[in-house]
Amino acid sequence: MQKLCEHDKHFAQIGKKLDEHDKRFDGHDKRLDGHDKRLERIEVRLDRITEKLLEHDLRFIRIEETMVTKKEFYELYNKIDSFLALHIKMDQEVTIMSHRVARTEERLDGHDTDIKQLKGALSLS
Numbered sequence: 001m002q003k004l005c006e007h008d009k010h011f012a013q014i015g016k017k018l019d020e021h022d023k024r025f026d027g028h029d030k031r032l033d034g035h036d037k038r039l040e041r042i043e044v045r046l047d048r049i050t051e052k053l054l055e056h057d058l059r060f061i062r063i064e065e066t067m068v069t070k071k072e073f074y075e076l077y078n079k080i081d082s083f084l085a086l087h088i089k090m091d092q093e094v095t096i097m098s099h100r101v102a103r104t105e106e107r108l109d110g111h112d113t114d115i116k117q118l119k120g121a122l123s124l125s
Helices: 002-066 070-122
Strands: none
Touching: none
């Protein structure tokens, strides 16, 4: 009988220890539940970030498809430069031609005056 009493005491101690472990496990469960909630929030944020990243990747692809390269830009720049040089040259030629036309008109006016004087002198008018 004494052995039974000893076993009962031993089982009571084991029961207390198990109760203590249960309490500790409950505390760990609560902590893990808190971590789970936090991880869920982080996963939601990570999903949003991933969606934005994919969205930006698509936008970059569209930008790259329509973007001018340096080579293309310099080709365009050189063509514009050539057109500008041609325009400047043509503008200079027009300026020179306008001066020539003005001088030619002055000479014609002078010739008209001379012709009228000659006609008057020769009595042809």
